[in-house]
Amino acid sequence: MVSRRLLLGALLGATAPALAFAEGEGGSPSVLTKKGRRTARALTHQAADKAALDKALATVKPMEPAPPPAPAHEAMAVSPDEALGRLKQGNAIFARGGANISLPSMVRVAELSKGQKPFAVIIGCSDSRTAPELIFDCNLGELFVVRVAGSTVSREGLGSIVYAVEHLGAPLVVVLGHTKCGAVGAAVDVATKHAELHGALHEMVLPILPAVLEAEEQHPADLQDAAIRQNVRDIAHRLKVADGTLSERLEEGRLKIVSACYDLSTGVVAFDA
Structure with missing residues (x-):
């Protein structure tokens, strides 16, 4: 009053x-x-x-209280460039040691139970050192994450990505690799040293082999590192034509698909866009 x-x-x-x-x-x-x-x-x-x-x-109309914030599942949509900017800013905070690692409140958890509106899809490696929510300074409900060793995308993974884009409205897909990736290193050994992997491990590296061979043609000083970066670039390129929903939204400017690489030593993510 x-x-x-x-x-x-x-x-x-x-x-x-x-x-x-x-x-x-x-x-x-x-x-x-x-x-x-x-x-x-x-x-x-x-x-x-x-x-x-x-x-x-007595004739003055009282001030009306400010409206309450919109629930998480009704958050305003962001553009692909805005989403990319948020990831870059979050990683910059993480890399300088200022990341927010506080747990969400139960009020936030209750809001998220009503729905989700992630602003980005992260296709990452299963490596325990590369949790996207941490390296991008994000929290529950902000990222839709698909993780498998080597950051590859299976048919099931593609379905997860399409779901996040089509039904949840995510405007950005990031294919994230990382330095010293063991899965890519194993693929390099198979391609260059004829190493033998059994069963599921062999199947894991098969999608990575084309990137290894492509990187090898450039005669890099560090073949594993070059293959890591080539792998995520190839996956991002294939995703752009892998599904009609993704292709359509790319043409309309409602979606962006980019590749990136996380440096285990510095905490910095280098984007290809």
Whole structure:
């Protein structure tokens, strides 16, 4: 509620202190002195002004309270560039050691139970050192994460990505690799040293082998590192034509698909866009 003293001060100027006293704030002047009689006469005139002010205040519409924040599942949509900017900013915070690692409150958890609106899809490696929520300084409900060793995308993974884009409205897909990736290193050994992997491990590296061979043609000083970066670039390129929903949204400017690489030593993510 607005203080009556402030309103009176604005309208009556210098007479406000006396009128504040008339409302019971301050000591009582002596009516037996000349000064007290002058004060009494002034208060008589001010009482009439106060009555007029009260009448005017009665017609003033009270200020309406600010609307409550929208629930998490009704958050405003962001553009692909805005989403990318948020990831870059979050990683910059993480890389300088200022990441927010506080757990979400139960109020936040309750809001998220009503729905989700992630602003980005992260296709990452299962490596325990590359949790996207941490390296991008994000929290529950902000990222839709698909993780498998080597950051590859299976048919099931593609379905997860399409779901996040089509049904959850995610405007950005990031294919995230990382330095010293063991899955890519294993693929390099298979391609260059004819290493033998059994069963599921062999199947894990098969999608990475084309990137290894492509990187090898460039004769890099560090084949594993070059293959890591080539792998995520290839996956991002294939995703752009892998599904009609993704292709359509890319053409309309409602979606962006980019590749990136996280440096385990520095904490910095280098984006290809």
